[in-house]
Amino acid sequence: MATPIPTSRPSPERVFNTLNAFQQTAALKAGIELDIFTAIADGANTTALLAEKTGAAERGVRILCDYLTIHEFLAKNNGRYSLSQESAIFLNRHSPAYMGTLADFLASAEPKRNFDALTESVRKGGTSVAQGDNTKPNDELWVTFARTMAPLTTVSAGFIADLALAKEGKTCKVLDIAAGHGMFGITIAKLNPNAHITAADWAPVLAVAKENAAAAGVADRVAFRPGSAFEADLGEGYDFVLLTNIFHHFDVPTCEKLMRRVHAALKPGGKAITLEFVPNEDGVTPPTAAAFSLIMLALTDAGDAYTFPQYENMFANAGFVKTTQHSIPDSPQQVLLSEK
Template structure:
């Protein structure tokens, strides 16, 4: 007769792993700064040769590499280390998909301080840092544009391909353009399209440089200033609202999308890219957990479900909103139709 497995006794392991999770952050930061992953990709596979390549002590490198192996970033056979598939693709400087530079933004002091003061944020329902991240010409957004750009190449291309299914576009508004890759990718797929990029003046310098480097500068126009205040103009076929709405509460998002609606021609579309949790707000994990980032870093931002974005789009005047099937990196694409 089969017997059910005995339940596992309570263990403090999850608590200790959570409390010590900062160790993994610092280990990853050190490995990227030392170029551990790149060194292994170059053929340095034992602690001694990795240490020589990375200008570190053999003992320190061995302990760090063992720690990275424990957490799945490296493999180990005997004394030889190798790269896990994700590390080979994203953390080797020789890879076209290298993401290590993203630590310049993701681990900047202001973001870390926001999480360090999370108890205050929970008590007051918003960041203990106040409006800082949303202040005009905040240099953090230049850092974001440069550091996060490699992460956005593939999502921008996927989004542009999905939008191309709805037909060609000639006039495109790119809101909070940042690095500019979303608008530039649309321009590359639509030879006649002119892109009008809105962001802070200092951030638009990064977008302008990228438009020049990618051969669309003659069709790339700048609209510097706050997206809430700048005159977008009108008659756009397409408006890109990428990774923007999560910084604000729902009433602010609704009011802003009314402005977007007014900028579009009849039949125009708004392409919204966001982290989109399910209605339970705890799945999928990465999208759902993004709400905590917004709690720590913004006064009232959040990760919104598709139902919430669909509702605010309709309230703003759009006739319908659809969730596109492919993931856009870690986010999702929602297309709202005027």
């Protein structure tokens, strides 16, 4: 059999682009901070108009916008810029789906500092820079998270509300563990006027959830339990317990410890609803979920992106009789529904 002839020669382009990938983060963050996307949406679509609108140098605006065009956040035709579909939806402040606030958390100094030390974290098998034990408070980090990351919850919060049968309007008690901004419980409360939510998190973080509950008009049906999810009195008799993006911070024994507390807080027949990045057992697909393990290596002592069989085993060990996996449309995350 003849040896196949390669269709193209190996190129260092992937190596070059990956080593320079931090520039894409910086450029997008600069575009958000200068409000370039909103300015273009408002009609400032040339270099001169954008410079005037943003107060930035015309040369700087030209080079930044051309770079954002190269990476398909903008389009350019005859010297005029326009927004890509994604930028119009997620980066224009006038859009109800605006997500520019995510940059204040995802592109902040702390995760960059952690990843600068990734080699040492690989050697150690856990973070070498951050406070890696997330059973302990880290108010500055999690208050920033609560104030910036809520826009990312819209789709998943609605999906979870459907699993919690919110639209049926039945009286129910919901515990939202590591509530953060509180939007998962708040979404249920908005859809079900007979739902009563208890949000559990560190006290400074719950202050953000209180603001959001008031803004949503459901403050009278949201209660708060400050403290550690591993130590505070969580209450009992809940129909649903929400566990959104919490298990990936911990090792397996710690996850099981938390889930045993959840099992005790639920009424008979109650359900735990978990939102997580859940990779396949090969550890490399789907890409976004699988890659989340690296973030946990850099930021935590022992966290990970666990597979569905791993979650099934952990939750069974905590006393749950059945766990099913549910895919969220247009999301890299999965929801796990566990029955007591």
